[in-house]
Amino acid sequence: MKTTETPPPAPLDGARGPAKIDSGPRPTGRGREGDKGGGEGTVLNVFSHGVLVIWAIMVVLPLLWAVMTSFKTDEAILSSPWSLPDSLNFEAWGRAWSQAHMSEYFLNTIIVVGGSLIGTLVLGSMAAYVLARFEFPGNRFVYYLFLGGNSFPIMLALVPLFYVMNNLSLLNTLHGLILVYIAYSLPFTVFFLTAFFRTLPSSVAEAALIDGASHARTFFQVMLPMARPGLISVGIFNFLGQWNQYMLPTVLNTEPDVKVLSQGLVELATSQGYKGDWSGLFAGLVMAMLPVLGAYIVFQRQVVSGLTAGALK
Amino acid sequence: MQHGKYRFIAGFLVLPLGLYVLFVVWPFIQSIYYSFTDWTGLSPDFRMIGVDNYTRMLDDAVFWKSLQHSLLLVLVLPLVTLGLALFFAFMINVGGRRRNAVVAGVRGSAFYKIAYFFPQVLSIAIVALLFQFAFNPDDGLINATLEAVGLDSVQPDWLGDPGLALPVVMMVLIWSTVGFFVVLFSAGMASIPKEIYEAALLDGAGRATTFFRVTLPLLWDTVQSGWVYMGILALGAESFAVVQIMTVGPGGPDYSTTVLPLYVYQAAFRDGQAAYATTIGVALLVVTLAFAAIVMRLGRRERLEF
Numbered sequence: 007m008k009t010t011e012t013p014p015p016a017p018l019d020g021a022r023g024p025a026k027i028d029s030g031p032r033p034t035g036r037g038r039e040g041d042k043g044g045g046e047g048t049v050l051n052v053f054s055h056g057v058l059v060i061w062a063i064m065v066v067l068p069l070l071w072a073v074m075t076s077f078k079t080d081e082a083i084l085s086s087p088w089s090l091p092d093s094l095n096f097e098a099w100g101r102a103w104s105q106a107h108m109s110e111y112f113l114n115t116i117i118v119v120g121g122s123l124i125g126t127l128v129l130g131s132m133a134a135y136v137l138a139r140f141e142f143p144g145n146r147f148v149y150y151l152f153l154g155g156n157s158f159p160i161m162l163a164l165v166p167l168f169y170v171m172n173n174l175s176l177l178n179t180l181h182g183l184i185l186v187y188i189a190y191s192l193p194f195t196v197f198f199l200t201a202f203f204r205t206l207p208s209s210v211a212e213a214a215l216i217d218g219a220s221h222a223r224t225f226f227q228v229m230l231p232m233a234r235p236g237l238i239s240v241g242i243f244n245f246l247g248q249w250n251q252y253m254l255p256t257v258l259n260t261e262p263d264v265k266v267l268s269q270g271l272v273e274l275a276t277s278q279g280y281k282g283d284w285s286g287l288f289a290g291l292v293m294a295m296l297p298v299l300g301a302y303i304v305f306q307r308q309v310v311s312g313l314t315a316g317a318l319k
Numbered sequence: 320m321q322h323g324k325y326r327f328i329a330g331f332l333v334l335p336l337g338l339y340v341l342f343v344v345w346p347f348i349q350s351i352y353y354s355f356t357d358w359t360g361l362s363p364d365f366r367m368i369g370v371d372n373y374t375r376m377l378d379d380a381v382f383w384k385s386l387q388h389s390l391l392l393v394l395v396l397p398l399v400t401l402g403l404a405l406f407f408a409f410m411i412n413v414g415g416r417r418r419n420a421v422v423a424g425v426r427g428s429a430f431y432k433i434a435y436f437f438p439q440v441l442s443i444a445i446v447a448l449l450f451q452f453a454f455n456p457d458d459g460l461i462n463a464t465l466e467a468v469g470l471d472s473v474q475p476d477w478l479g480d481p482g483l484a485l486p487v488v489m490m491v492l493i494w495s496t497v498g499f500f501v502v503l504f505s506a507g508m509a510s511i512p513k514e515i516y517e518a519a520l521l522d523g524a525g526r527a528t529t530f531f532r533v534t535l536p537l538l539w540d541t542v543q544s545g546w547v548y549m550g551i552l553a554l555g556a557e558s559f560a561v562v563q564i565m566t567v568g569p570g571g572p573d574y575s576t577t578v579l580p581l582y583v584y585q586a587a588f589r590d591g592q593a594a595y596a597t598t599i600g601v602a603l604l605v606v607t608l609a610f611a612a613i614v615m616r617l618g619r620r621e622r623l624e625f
Contacts, residue, residue: 189339221324251442310436
């Protein structure tokens with residue numbers, strides 16, 4: 007952004023990209039530069055900047071506090087919640103990882119999310135492709151059937167689902183949980199990918215069909231590669247949703263050895279709470295928090311577009 | 320081209336549709352059916368009892384409390400969350416120094432967008448646990464901060480106080496969702512043509528006028544879908560997780576935080592009253608659909624093209 011004084015009908019060079027960081031002087035300091043009354047502008051500027059800063063602190067501080075606390079001793083946690091740790095105390099991390107079963111929870115979560123993410127993308131894109139590209143009786147009905155799953159309260163279905171799973175011997179198994187995750191991820195995935203497949207040009211697929219490729223082959227070798235951006239967006243969306251899932255495993259997965267990360271942490275909070283092992287608990291929380299936060303910071307742009315793409319449609 | 324088309328369609332649909340019907344659609348239908356039975360969930364035997372569960376529900380004080388809290392959440396949470404998010408997004412994208420009729424965000428807007436989004440990538444379970452400890456009356460972050468700034472006498476028993484527990488729950492839900500909407504609205508605001516803002520600026524429009532006359536109308540579709548999304552979240556998994564993890568009981572103290580999805584869960588899996596749980600679930604379904612219908616109706620405006 008330019009800092010030199012130019013007369014009002016300015017060139018548009020600075021106007022591209024709303025998110026660009028303003029490198030000019032602090033607006034609070036020089037409120038009279040606005041085209042309207044300077045005094046009111048300054049007060050408003052200070053106020054609104056203040057609110058932005060306060061919210062940033064409110065978001066970041068609890069997270070920093072958790073990281074800090076995980077390195078402290080239990081006495082220090084109880085006596086002075088605000089002080090910095092004396093030294094980097096990794097003992098609690100080791101305790102949480104092995105004794106408190108965090109390693110098992112991680113492994114279970116990776117298996118469940120890995121399996122259900124692949125399943126969701128494969129099954130979701132198959133259904134979406136057929137719904138977006140083919141005319142057949144019942145097309146609309148199936149589409150709205152999937153769509154309805156987005157807005158119904160899941161808790162209502164979970165009561166009978168528990169017994170359906172029980173009858174199929176899928177309760178308290180990781181593969182059972184994978185199937186349920188896929189089923190509950192399909193409504194949004196199908197909705198999103200149907201819209202995406204509709205935007206793709208049909209000429210390439212038609213050419214492949216004329217060349218003698220089967221419908222299935224056209225889908226896997228021509229359409230899926232073209233749909234990659236959409237698959238990445240919806241994949242990130244589902245990855246976060248499934249990694250962070252709490253309600254489904256809480257109802258359907260109650261045996262200790264098949265618990266996933268979010269449940270395991272709640273378990274940890276209860277058991278470490280009795281033992282008074284606060285540092286162990288915070289180590290567990292931070293351990294679960296950091297990989298996702300790290301991945302978010304690295305893949306920031308993709309994550310944000312993945313999570314907001316659906317809502318903007 | 321038509322050769323084998325239907326076989327292909329059927330082949331591609333059978334797995335996803337089968338899984339979806341078995342694990343999602345079928346349980347939904349079953350639960351409505353079960354709400355007219357006396358099924359306990361513990362034994363496979365049950366018989367039809369008509370609307371007995373429904374009359375029982377209308378006399379159930381805990382149900383009314385859950386309903387009341389869920390309605391409160393669905394009214395307050397979208398309003399506060401979307402209000403805050405709109406304000407932040409506007410400041411970040413349009414509220415910056417306005418000189419020479421050039422529209423820009425405030426300083427550090429890129430940082431704000433990244434930081435505000437943090438809670439969105441965390442599991443709601445982690446967020447709830449974190450705040451359970453932050454609100455611990457004896458050695459939590461909040462009361463320690465109050466003490467540090469000299470408010471020794473103000474040491475509320477946050478989650479143990481029936482009057483404060485629900486506001487704490489709401490605050491946690493707001494904390495964890497505002498960032499998502501800031502980013503969502505930012506994306507929407509970025510797609511509004513700059514020329515419109517510049518025209519408003521040249522006409523001497525202030526920030527408030529710009530917001531209410533330009534930004535909000537052009538963003539209305541996004542706000543409306545955000546509203547529905549937030550309402551469903553307030554009635555669904557997120558409120559269940561926060562209340563179940565954070566509050567004593569859970570749902571307490573003295574039923575002051577219980578919400579409909581939690582009561583469904585407790586009736587089914589703690590009290591062994593599966594049929595009654597599905598009845599409360601049907602009430603939850605009615606509330607959810609009514610909410611979505613009302614927002615769609617209230618929010619209906621002429622679509623602005625740009």
